[in-house]
Amino acid sequence: MKRRQFLGGAAAAMAAGRVAGESRRSVTTSACDCAFSPPQAAPPGADAFRGLGSKVRITNLKVFGVSISPTSDRPYVFVKLETNAGLVGWGEATLEGKAGAVMACVNDFRDFVIGSDPVQSEHHWQSMYVHSFYRAGPVMGSAISGIDQAMWDLRGKILGMPVYKLLGGPNDPAGVRGYYIASGRNLDELRALRANAAGQGITCFKGGIPGYYEWIDTNDRITAAVRSIEMLREGLGPDIDIAVDFHAKTSPSVASVIVKEVEPLNLLWVEEPCPPENVKAMARIARRSTTPIATGERLVAAYGCRELIELGVVDILQTDMNHVGGITALWKVAMAAAASGISMAPHGCEGPIGLLASLHLDSAIPNFLIQECCGNIVPQPRDKIWAEWFGFPAMRMVNGKYPLPEKPGLGFDLTEEALSKYPFGGSKPMARVFVQDGSVAEW
């Protein structure tokens, strides 16, 4: 009611502005206080789509910061949309190190969301992205992701289908292939992991490279990196797929040297061999090796992936459900990638909602390779919390695959009460690392 009055008032002010505009005095009454003020700013409400959209309207938007441990650099940011139909939708907007900023950004989209029809997720995605004027970086991308997922959750519930069916799947009713972290620190532990994996049908692990790197690096450090990757292959054996995450610790020069050395290991991929801003720099690494290159977890929207795809730099794209712009954006990335023969291995190292949303999408795209969850073959405390929240062990593989959630929407029920046990502990920065001389290093 209040909103309607507000909009009515705004419309009246706008009309007054148009009249005043004729005498060139409209600027002070315009919506944007700028010379390019739109002559009319129709409310983005559902009225323009009467009879075409659903009758459901979003009545409230809530955002929750959820810290499952006091030191976490990535408190989960969950978005909840409430509707006049009694249905609720959940989404995830977690952004590592920037929880507070994302929560504020989600709230900045309040006017885009309240009063709108949740089935129009594509329309709202466009409005949030385009009408924000400044194109989305990770903060806005994550906020849009959370709202988008919650709208897909609602649409599935309104139409009575799990999201993977709305997306045209599932490709495989048994679920979605995944990998865990290669958690062994030495050959013995890796061999034990291999045996454990064989028993559980796990077919892939991901490891990293030790330490931090400089622009050019020493023989010792490069050799240590190469040895650590060789140890993964030796310990896990020839039948396990191994991905190695360079985490953009390395420069293109250093990455190229290491990647050349490990070429005979036939890795599933080398991930983020350099930072993401300069696509041509990454292309240089890719052209010097046959090892598949994976990247994309820090990119926003299909726009952010265009150059990587065009230049043929990547074999595997890893855009993240919680940053790229939700299901809407991740699907478009997958479609563009598919046309170029690029596979999808969506990144996922945050909370469970975005990961469950990823499973729905993974099961309905033609170029899906494998899904990350940053979990361990041995369940961790976070797995227990997730199971408490949802009533099922989210993101635990069965025979090497994550089972698909079955209920309509994203397929889970979650209560605010369940989350209230883990109150928001505030934003925490991601790790800050430095090399020997004290200068800043990537991790």
Next chain:
Amino acid sequence: MPNPIQVRRARLMAFAPPQAAMPARSNPRLEIASLRDYRLREPVSGRSYTVLRLETRGGLEGYGECPEISARDLAGVLDAVRGTEATQFETLRHRLKNAPYGLMAALNMAMLDVVGRSAQAPVYQVLGGPTRNKCRALAPLEGAADSDLAESARRARAAGFQAFLVPAPAPAARNQGQAFVLAARKRLDTLRQAAGAGTDFVLDCAANLVPGDAASLAAAFERYHLLWLEEPCPPLNLGALKKIATENVTPLGLGRSIQQPSGFQDLLREEAIDILRPDISLTGISQIRQMAAIAESYYVAVAPYHNGGPVASAAALQLAASLPNFFIQQIPFPQAEQDRKMRAAVAGDVETVKDGFAVLPSAPGLGITVNEKALEEYKERTA
């Protein structure tokens, strides 16, 4: 003394025991049970198209359309899809990549029709729309002489269209000069006069021109503000297209013969295309959505080509209302009353156009009720 790490692991394993594998549940009501085709022919124009009818185990029906389906292809595809749930429209699109394009397009429409009906929602809602509340419409004009085309434009305008697809004059020979450009100019002037104020035009070269003539037309119409110049050259003639696109600002529309999303990649990357024109009847809803997703990053929209029947028109409207980067939908507008009557008898008033825009259907699925009696009545009889 037990190892504390092992104790902790055992405790954690206890709450997340390995589950029995539980495959995702299929909805047997939505499993494809039968496919049937109806080849129709408009009595006067002779335009033909095939309507595909899909029935599920639960008795739900869905319709699609394409130019033609051979009995053998239909039997083969039915074998491959029987028992598949209609929601698996993306799974099938990729799994049956080698099936004939048209048949796959029709199947895609029919599966989405079923999904929408099952959810009691228009297909565009299933796909995240509506993204718009009406659909800009483009009428292809019929006739050879300027006067015939002008008459066609007046009729289409009276029926609500404000944008028209105009065939370029047939070149008398290769490498035309001034006369050809002037003939095209005269044709457009005549039509603009006939159609009245507020009308727009697409000039269709149908890939019939040599690159030089195409370039001459593109240059001649730079300041005429065509919506676009259609198929100045075949889309695989990338070098010629790139030259035309670089030399002139006249927008270029291409792609009625492109059925694979990857077929648009080089056109977009080489900046040789301003509007994607995939044929709705050969490509289907989901395939064009993939094309649109690729084009979006280049700030380019789709405007599906359509020279088929009313079921594909319905599919095209659903597609339009699901896409952000859609501009206009071509909707056939036959001159003959009998042909228009047949289209309406088959699928109702789905092709209603008002003030330049088609009205979006709001009923579930494709939003049409296909009249089976009309399908039988207009079914092409082999002589």
